[in-house]
Amino acid sequence: MSPKGRPDGEFAPKRAGAEGDPGSPVVERLRAAVQANCHVTDARHARNMTLCTYLLEMRELYRWERGAPLATALPRAEIGAWIARREALWESLEDADYQPLPLEGQMVDPWDADAVNRAIAPFGLVYGAGVGRFGKPQFFLGRLARQEQREGMHILVAGHELARDLSAAPAAMRGGTVTIRLESLARVLAERAEAWAQKRHDGALKSALDAYGCVGGDAAALERMAATEAETLILHELGEREAGNALGPGWEDMLSRLVHRRAEVFVRAARDHLADCLVTLPALLGRDAPAPIHAWFAGLDGMRREIFPRAVDAYVSWRRGDGARALTAAITAGAAHWQGVCSRTLAVFEQDAGEGEVAIEAMSADPASRL
Numbered sequence: 001m002s003p004k005g006r007p008d009g010e011f012a013p014k015r016a017g018a019e020g021d022p023g024s025p026v027v028e029r030l031r032a033a034v035q036a037n038c039h040v041t042d043a044r045h046a047r048n049m050t051l052c053t054y055l056l057e058m059r060e061l062y063r064w065e066r067g068a069p070l071a072t073a074l075p076r077a078e079i080g081a082w083i084a085r086r087e088a089l090w091e092s093l094e095d096a097d098y099q100p101l102p103l104e105g106q107m108v109d110p111w112d113a114d115a116v117n118r119a120i121a122p123f124g125l126v127y128g129a130g131v132g133r134f135g136k137p138q139f140f141l142g143r144l145a146r147q148e149q150r151e152g153m154h155i156l157v158a159g160h161e162l163a164r165d166l167s168a169a170p171a172a173m174r175g176g177t178v179t180i181r182l183e184s185l186a187r188v189l190a191e192r193a194e195a196w197a198q199k200r201h202d203g204a205l206k207s208a209l210d211a212y213g214c215v216g217g218d219a220a221a222l223e224r225m226a227a228t229e230a231e232t233l234i235l236h237e238l239g240e241r242e243a244g245n246a247l248g249p250g251w252e253d254m255l256s257r258l259v260h261r262r263a264e265v266f267v268r269a270a271r272d273h274l275a276d277c278l279v280t281l282p283a284l285l286g287r288d289a290p291a292p293i294h295a296w297f298a299g300l301d302g303m304r305r306e307i308f309p310r311a312v313d314a315y316v317s318w319r320r321g322d323g324a325r326a327l328t329a330a331i332t333a334g335a336a337h338w339q340g341v342c343s344r345t346l347a348v349f350e351q352d353a354g355e356g357e358v359a360i361e362a363m364s365a366d367p368a369s370r371l
Contacts, residue, residue, distance in 0.1 A: 038165035043090035186226035204297035211291035239275030266364035277334035
């Protein structure tokens, strides 16, 4: 419980308004219910993170709750005390259930995002519910910045967020709906800019920050960068749909059943590459816009970078002015290679889930799985 006695993490709307405005009694009841579910998922899953990831995400959650500007220093002592209070709250919620959401005089299943979004659209709000990495449920409520239809998909773009959990994924797809969270994306970009400022290495991240005018960590520039990078996220989610069509429904079932962290990281990385080779990277190259390409490679890290070294080499050639020949070839080869890798992982898992997951972990270190 916070010093204010609020069970929702000390966050309160900054203003009250008409019934449809964020801060109104109607929206506040909804916000409080969504935030309560966010606390429940954090109580159940936050401690499964690595310590470094946990501390970084707690810092950004604190920043969001306090409304602190991006890329500004935060008081360490105050954050430490806040973390202790938050962890005490989570301990009280470890056995709590997710609660239904109050809408139009009825209680709605918190997983029924489509029904919630239909009800709150007149209020200019957007809601998201889904399952992220390592099986962690994720919820959020935000202001709707814009929406569009593209290639049969309904795209919702959220601006300021009113409720969120610890792991704020900037993009998600569920069914025929893609949700983009500009505020969360800006926070991810701010973290990258801060990390770069500590070492100031040359490379893709510096080139992206230079292209967007963000080298100084200016919050307004980061928000402008997020507005442009949202298009890359939309393209990726459209690529995820294409990858899903190619792999079939068994893929999502496999993801929901994986229990070994390295196996899940590997299969997600392989499918991400398939999605980007099918849609994202061809579209970015076709638009002849260097900044988003620099940004894509700036975000190529961890397992995704480890298993796709050809893309890294091709990016270097592109920067040296080869006319994108190496990058185009890598993307074309990648579309076939990653579909093959994904199909093999699915096949071994469906044959025997337990042994298949062990085999998938072995595949993650097999040079034949890399490109």
